[in-house]
Amino acid sequence: MKIRRRRSKTSYVKRMGRGLGVVLTLAFFSIAIVCLLGRWVFNPAPPMDPVRQEREAFFQELAPMSKEIARQTGLKASVGLAQAALESDFGSSGLAQKYNNLFGIKAGPNEPQVLLETKEYENGEWIEIKAPFRVYKSKEDCLWAHVRLLQNGTTWNANQYQAVFLAQTVEEQVQALGSSGYATDPDYTAKLKEMIEQYQLKRFDQLNEK
Template sequence: MTKQSFIEQIAPAAVEDMIKTGVLASITIAQACLESAWGQSAPGNNLFGIKGSGTTQTTKEFINGKWVSIETGFRVYNDWIGSIKDHSEFLLQNSRYRKAGFFDCCTKGDYQGAARALQSANYATDPQYAAKLIEIIENNKFNAYDQEAYYMKEVIQKLQNQISTLESQQLTLLKTAEAHIEKINALEKTASMPVPEWAERAVATAVHYGLIDSPEGRSHDFYSLITIIHRKGLI
């Protein structure tokens, strides 16, 4: 596997993860490159050397001023995407990284500060860990992936705002429609009503003279007109 093919495989997941968690994509990619030797050494699909109980491996730690080989447990994943997701969860769940200012640096897009925060929070024992991450990022221009994530996040936010606006407009239209329906129902009631008490005498007279044959179910205006005609003595 070439370095470029490794980057192409993990970069999209790192960008997506940054949008969700805030962990800089450049840091995620650089750590994966450094910890797994660009994908060449990732037992159990563990790209970041995160310790756990999945499998036992021999690794080197910088202890008391010198490198020593030790055997320790490491987490195991189904694939690299799972490893990337767990990497961010690991950083989020361990408060020492937040206290070291890692997430503050990520918010500012400061990959150099984020790399130093990882080292100060003892992510790795290598005293050159931060310098190595920064060198990998700058030599490969991995901060471009941070900009991609910022752009995608902005697009997503705009879409969410548009959806919220449309939902608000939909709610307004529904309320307007409900109000119109209420008015229509009220009109239907007045357009088809029984003979009101005040019009009974006038309607009876109109029926008597054959002016109308089915007085029930007429409108309010109809009964008013018959009543006026009756009061004028026309029927």
């Protein structure tokens, strides 16, 4: 005769407890995933600082022209962009906005020009002077005038900036600009290096190839 054994109520409760634990664990992870996704969708990364956005727009506007100049002449796009940003305060200077002069290029005789006050570093101190600055029809005209100035040198030394084009790296070009006396500012080289690093301008050099 078969004897039926009654199942233990305790073992039944244990099995129910384990099942409930699995369900609760899965529910917990599901809720956590939903919360994370919701946080990602409804709380995206904070927007770029407005000032940083304006400066990035400045670089993006000039980048295509600067890269074309780099392809044709060898002047690194990052170097030209850093100079333009430094000389024109990211395109916000009056000389840049009104006259498309991004580099503070001085005017020669019979060239379109405007007389403006500027600061020059002479004999260990900054002084204010009035000087004639070139007026350009467009920013592109100014960018090309800048590289031609470097290629052709000054009226007293046609080879003054040739070291810039002999340099192989961004750092060497920046150093060549400083040592060739391009600017009177004694910190010009350091400022260019900082500009290139802070705004990651070398990224534009990586896109020089068509």
